[in-house]
Amino acid sequence: MSSLEERDMGVAAPGSSTSGLGVVAVGAALEAVAGVAAMQEEVAIRRDGPETDPDEPPKKRVRLPEGEAGKLEERLYSVLCCTVCLDLPKASVYQCTNGHLMCAGCFIHLLADSRLKEEQATCPNCRCEISKNLCCRNLAVEKAVSELPADCPFCLKQFPRSTLERHQKEECQDRCVCHTGVNCLTCTRPYLVTLCKYKRIGCPWQGPFHELPAHEGECCHPNKTGAELMGVLGEMDQSHRRDMQLYNSIFGLLCYEKIGFTEVQFRPYRTDDFITRLYYETPRFTVLNQTWVLKARVNDSERNPNLSCKRTLSFQLLLKSKVNSPLECSFLLLKGPYDDVRIKPVIHHHAFSNDTNETEYVLLPISDSVECNKLLAAKNINLRLFIFQIQK
Secondary structure, eight states, X not given: OOHHHHHHTTOOOXXXXXXXXXXXXXXXXXXXXXXXXXXXXXXHHHHHOSOOOTTSOOOOOOOOOHHHHHHHHHHHHHHHSOTTTOSOOSSOEEEOTTOOEEEHHHHHHHHHHHHHHTSOOBOTTTOXXXXXXTOEEOHHHHHHHHHSEEEOTTTOOEEEHHHHHHIIIIIOTTOEEOTTOSSOSSOSOOOOOOOOTTGGGTOOOXXXXXXXXXXHHHOSGGGSOHHHHHHHHHHHHHHHHHHHHHHHHHHHHTXXXXXXXXXXXXXXXXXXXXXXXXXXXXXXXXXXXXXXXXXXXXXXXXXXXXXXXXXXXXXXXEEOSOOSSOEEEXXXXXXXXXXXXOBOOOOEEEEEOSSSOBOOOEEOOBSSHHHHHHHHHSSSEXXXXXXXXXXX
């Protein structure tokens, strides 16, 4: 083989001064090739993962680390939260014409405030007009919020919001158990469904659900004497008597000869004062062959009821007809047939005459300020009035 062929093959001729250099070059080349192969194998392992069994099913998409998932949930919270209270909606979600979201409570509160201030309600973000006709519910956001995780306040585990309430009421082993029933005023955790079986004789115990059997086994109330239990039973009997007295009074009124009822519609008006106040009044209506009018006012004509979170409605009944003799009546207001406001019946009495043709203002027995805001946010307030004429 000639020296040229040997040089072309990368092998130095014997006795040549380049023989050492040729051997080093070949070794370096071999090392480079091996390094490239190793790098390619490492890249393939990183990309495809370790070699797996061919019978193994295909892998699912790689899950995000917990930190990144938490950040995603936080971003969703900021996107789906109410623009007023900055909290995730718990029920219905309304949106303005530009798509800004409001929970049902804040939406009703904005409409009620606009009614009190005699202004057009606007979106707090873009200031476009909002009303029950202009705004609509966003069902996609409601469903998305219901799937977001939330912590159970008892066991501190996470559940989708759509199942959290059922978990708190029925499944959580650490849920609060209270003697006062579903709506406990002394307990900060209102998800109460299981009670101590001795609550009817005054047991005040409350605690986690898993401690209930042990408590009932050690409860001291079954061993109390009758004299010790009389105080608790007396309070319970007194509350029961009040409820029965109301029901018996209503049943007694239904036995009267002259009974009349009608649906009334309160319409909003403004006073002529320098600082106008909101009040409501119904058109004249006829019951028991007499002409009547109902009036209502907010917070007993407080100067700025829009600055108060506590809101009430009070009403009075006025007789517009002239009568020859005093007309003694009992009356009560109930919710209308198509409203969802909760009103507890309360019976009022008054003897109408030409000199005393109007009653004092009495509170409309709604449960809280949220129910009052529902009435204020409506265009008109629709209720049902019953009048019973007392025969001498």
